[in-house]
Amino acid sequence: MIDLADTATPAAAIMNEPPYDELVLEARNVDFFYGKNQALFGVDLPVRRNAITALIGPSGCGKSTLLRVLNRIYALYPGQRAVGRVVLDGEDVLHEQRRLPWLRKRVSMVMETQTGADPIEEEQVLRVGTDLARLRARVGMVFQKPTPFPMSIYDNIAFGVRIYHRKSKAEMDEIVETALRRAALWDEVKDKLHSPGLGLSGGQQQRLCVARGIAVEPEVLLLDEPASALDPISTAKLEETLVELKKDFTVVIVTHNLQQAARIADYTGFMFLGRMIEFGPTNDLFLQPKSDKTRDYVTGRFG
Amino acid sequence: MNAFNSGDEGFTPSPRSSAGDTASLRPPVRGAWFDPIFEYLCLSAATLLLASLGGLVISLAIGGWPALSHFGWSFFTSTTWNPVTDVYGAAGAIAGTLITSFVALALALPVAIGIAVYLVEFCPRAIARPIAIAVELLAGIPSIVYGMWGLFIFAPLFAEYVQMPLMMNAAPGSLAEKLFAGIPNGANILSASIILSIMILPYMAAVLRExxxxxxxxxxxxxxxxxxxxxxxxxxVIVPYIKRGMIGVVMLGLGRALGETMAVTFVIGNAHGFPDSIFASGATLASTIANEFTEATGDLHTSALIALGLVLFIITFTVLALARLLLSSQKY
Structure with a gap:
């Protein structure tokens, strides 16, 4: 683990809440570029274990971009690049860019080293860089639009698990059921596990995607406006699910819905024009914002 | 957003009731008089298509009837096609058509998938565009050019470097010897299949890429x-996602391969009868028609050729119908 107590980043300075929860993921001084356009300017984001961290801000402020940096899904697209550090369990996952952009997609098989064994091995890990596929298994993502795969409900969940583990039929059945229960979808689909995932309603599809994301047991689950295409009832169910999930996972959620952030998030970051304006416990940010910009936004004066 | 759009029908005043109140106050929409005419124009375009299709089938059936009634079922089962004795059986040409088309498809499909996946998933954008344009250009080359290239360049090379070595090395009496038997001139079933696969490849790759x-x-x-x-x-994920479309691509390739005339006529060797090896000369329905139409003097001969056209039509139609059936039975 990297000791974060003596790394005085701006976010850590804003964030002077005494009982520090353990940091699982942290973005430090991240700049992001879409080609020549800079979208993020020195953004810091501490993500605490077993908490929900919400990112709010007007459209185009870079909150989704920041989310996409955290599991490096942006690396699918040549021309997008991030500078800075993203530390996951003490391991910098945002290593140097390779010269040939399409090579970035390739998986470096080098990364079989165990993390957290001893300091020397950790140094090794930092130098070697991160296996992208493995990173994304540790930092899962749910997108704005539901994205079930073109297979059955059961296979949608089993698919991700099969990549990593060989499981017996019974074990897999259990994993699928647990994931669906955790995502509060089990009761609605238990009788039609083998019908297509695309046949579900929008809200069910989105909870299927959450179930798929948690079935591979990620450390952090990123959600990019997961409720923006859902009706109020589905949204409420999804929020319940997220609060439940907090026990086992760490959640980072981008949302346009301020009430949603206020309802479920333990920590909230307000972003504006590619900068992290303010970050802190949700109550502080909504009730005693330190920045005028934040106050204007959370009171609905702009955005 | 979507939830609102789909869920709020109860709140919008129905257009019918509001139209009744305001109809007398508002002038009619300016272009409204054209709407019925527009509808009939579209209808007549559709009718024209159906009528010409129907006319085509009927005239093929009438034209082919003398041959079909004269030979009965043996027209489809006999491999004898002899204009001198006026005996016509289409089995050889039907087999040639199906074999060349399916072999071509089997050769082209994996390559087309590879091209399309590479272009979309892996290729750097700077190179992807030129390659995609090249693929589309290839799709636009007239078939007679492929045929000429096949006859003058591909067939001799094929005979020398593929056919000859295979024939020489096949153990006498073995299955390989039977399979590879033929005149080593490069004009045979397999080289026609390869030319066909090259022809349908860019089509399939371009559509798969889309x-x-x-x-x-x-x-x-x-x-x-x-x-x-x-x-x-x-x-x-990605290939299952486009599975339905892939069937369409396969049928597009197959449809084109079944009916392809000029390129095949050049390189298939044009021998009647059932092809007994992959290096045997053969004929397809289309190549037989193309070769013999000018020489068909007897009524029965002409009628037999028209019947071949009918058979080709039926095969193509069946392939398309099967594709529809497969598409509608897809689960996902």
């Missing part, structure tokens, strides 16, 4: 987001 590009980026991102490798993403 199909792959219709896969929403979120689906790819979701798969990568689970920690899939590119291979897993392509095989487990």
């Amino acid at each position: 199909l792959l590009m219709t896969v929403p980026p979120q689906v790819r991102e979701a798969a990568y987001g689970l920690g899939c490798t590119p291979f897993e993403v392509v095989t487990s």
Whole structure:
């Protein structure tokens, strides 16, 4: 683990809440570029274990971009690049860019080293860089639009698990059921596990995607406006699910819905024009914002 | 947003009731008089198409009837096609058509998938565009050019470097010897299949590429987001996503291969009868028609050729109908 107590980043300075929860993921001084356009300017984001961290801000402020940096899904697209550090369990996952952009997609098989064994091995890990596929298994993502795969409900969940583990039929059945229960979808689909995932309603599809994301047991689950295409009832169910999930996972959620952030998030970051304006416990940010910009936004004066 | 759009029908005043109140106050929409005419124009275009299709089938059936009634079922089962004795059986040409088309499809499909996946998933954008344009250009080359190239360049090379070595090395009496038997001139069933596969390849690759590009980026991102490798993403998510479209691509390729005339006529060797090896000369329905139409003097001969056209039509139609059936029975 990297000791974060003596790394005085701006976010850590804003964030002077005494009982520090353990940091699982942290973005430090991240700049992001879409080609020549800079979208993020020195953004810091501490993500605490077993908490929900919400990112709010007007459209185009870079909150989704920041989310996409955290599991490096942006690396699918040549021309997008991030500078800075993203530390996951003490391991910098945002290593140097390779010269040939399409090579970035390739998986470096080098990364079989165990993390957290001893300091020397950790140094090794930092130098070697991160296996992208493995990173994304540790930092899962749910997108704005539901994205079930073109297979059955059961296979949608089993698919991700099969990549990593060989499981017996019974074990897999259990994993699928647990994931669906955790995502509060089990009761609605238990009788039609083998019908297509695309046949579900929008809200069910989105909870299927959450179930798929948690079935591979990620450390952090990123959600990019997961409720923006859902009706109020589905949204409420999804929020319940997220609060439940907090026990086992760490959640980072981008949302346009301020009430949603206020309802479920333990920590909230307000972003504006590619900068992290303010970050802190949700109550502080909504009730005693330190920045005028934040106050204007959370009171609905702009955005 | 969507939830609102789909859910609020109860709140919008129905257009019918509001139209009744305001109809007398508002002038009619200016273009309204044209609407019925527009509808009839579209209808007549559709009718024209159906009528010409029907006319085609009927005239093929009438033209082919003398041959069909004269030979009965043996027209479809006999491999004898002899204009001198006026005996016509289409089995050889039907077999030639089906064999060349399916072999061509089997050769072209994996390559087309490879091209399309590479272009969409892996290729740097700067190179992807020129390659995509080249693929589309290839699709536009007239078939007679392929035929000429096949006859003058491909066939001799094929005979020398593929056919001869295979024939020489096949053990006497073995299955290989039977399979590879033939005149080593490069004009045979297999080289026709290869030329056909080259012809349908760019079509299939271009359409597959379009199909792959219709896969929403979120689906790819979701798969990568689970920690899939590119291979897993392509095989487990992207290809299943376009499965329905792929059947269409296969049928497009097959349809083109079944009816292709000029290129095949050049390189298939044009021998009647059932092809007994992959290096045997053969004929397809289309190549037989193309070769003999000018020489068909007897009524029965002409009628037999028209019947071949009818058979080709039926085969193509069946293929398309099967494709429809497969598409509608797809689960996902």
